[in-house]
Amino acid sequence: MNKVVKNAKEAIKGMQDGQTFMLGGFGLCGIPENTINALVESGLTNLTCISNNAGVDNFGLGLLLKKHQIKKMISSYVGENKEFERQLLSGELDVDLIPQGTLAERLRAGGAGIPAFYVPAGYGTEVGEGKESREFNGKMHLLEYGLTADFAVVKAWKGDAMGNLIYRETANNFNQPMAMAGKITIAEVEILVPIGELNPNEIHTPGIFVQRIFQGVDYEKRIEFETVRE
Amino acid sequence: MSLDKIGIAKRIAQELKDGYYVNLGIGIPTLVANFVPENIEVVLQSENGLLGIGPFPEKGNADPDLINAGKQTVTTIPGSSFFDSSLSFAMIRGGHVDLTVLGAFEVSDKGDISSWKIPGKMVKGMGGAMDLVAAAKNIIVATTHTDRHGQPKLKTSCDLPLTGVNCVKKIVSDLAVIEVTDKGFKLLERAPGVSVEEILEKTGAPVIVEGDIPEMKL
Secondary structure: OOOEOOOHHHHOOOOOOOOEEEEOOEOOEOOOHHHHHHHHHHOOOOEEEEOOOOOEOOEOOHHHHHOOOEEEEEEOOOOOOHHHHHHHHHOOOEEEEOOHHHHHHHHHHHHHOOOEEEEOOOOOOHHHOOOOEEEEOOEEEEEEEOOOEEEEEEEEEEEEOOOOEEOOHHHOEOHHHHHHHEEEEEEEEEEEEOOOOOOHHHOOEOHHHOOEEEEOOOOOOOOOEOOOOO | OOOOHHHHHHHHHOOOOOOOEEEEOOOHHHHHHHHOOOOOOOEEEEOOOEEEEOOOOOOOOOOOOOEOOOOEEOOEEEEEEEOEHHHHHHHHHOOOOOEEEEOOOEEEOOOOEEOOEEOOOEEOOOOOHHHHHHHOOOEEEEEOOEOOOOOEOEEOOOOOOOOEOOOOOEEEEOOEEEEEEOOEEEEEEEOOOOOHHHHHHOOEOOEEOOOOOOEOOO
8 A cells, every 4th residue: 555645746636725624733843844835835725724723924824824825714722823813803814713622622533433522611601602512410511523624734753655653742732633534634754664664553643544645855843932941 | 029920930839739740831830840849749741742841951952843832842751751632631621630720811709710812902712721721620820910000810700701610729829829719719828028908909809818818938
């Protein structure tokens, strides 16, 4: 089985205007840099994007926002992106803000074939408005739905042609649950190894979830807040 | 005299108990890690997927793949583990985290908290705060007693959009330690040199004061 494609441009083949895609990463940590650049170049527009954050003004998802390629964002935190905040407050961008743990679980559930589930997060807040609620063990919960997308784009440390993936340190974050939730999941990896070289005990995402994989290039891996010991 | 950020962090560190798993929010809460008493062991959880946060890295050793939830570069302690975001919130939602410390715009005397949005002005997003406050067994808010304009942040009800309801157990501010009880705010301690009167004056809700209120020991 060989799921390897040449590069990011080839990996996003078939993606169309108006589709929904997921993008792994937390802040700038573990984001699929190559595919983001290919999406910017593609000029695709009217996209709905599911991503925990929105990058910063001039890197990551911020690049797509700047070019107004995204019509709707589904995220939990926008704090570090001024352009995102501006588009949100001006109403140019449709934004669905959802609690981070609920977002992660909605992705996991979507990929696991679980249509809906109950969580306590957001009950009594505007997140809960219009949602079904129910009491369990004396505590109120909200009904939340599994999430899937036309494309999921994830970044892993190592991968093989069968689509098996290993993430590194905290660059795992949303990549693992998103990898499960794409109708087509694209994985870009820092190191593409021959089949059989990854230790099966260490694989985070089994290849069954991945449809396309490629060796990424020129990773910048920008640090958002470099903080060192005094 | 009112406490500075370091003082607030030091006082919150006294709430830590041996064996605790603790999630520290962005800002003042992050500073609490610097003042963990030496005779106890706590493990810090970062909701982006790390259990066992270590100190900030030495200069030149920052690793872009290794950050905390505030997106600052960190290190790990021996015995740490990495995991994805859904597993991370399984720890939080499942009640496995013993204590959550976070900041707030407002806290009500019912334990409601606002921390993520100022309509028309600022939207940061809730991040993991809603999940944390809805599930944590024990929630301490670290905050200044009043906002930049001198208005009370501790009130009878929150005016800003809520992060969670009926969840905050304790508040450590620059002026006081306040417990949120069934009957409202209860003053437990005051910052060194700060009078009970000043605390009452700067709190936007009734405060229960029983007997002599001791000064914080820092």
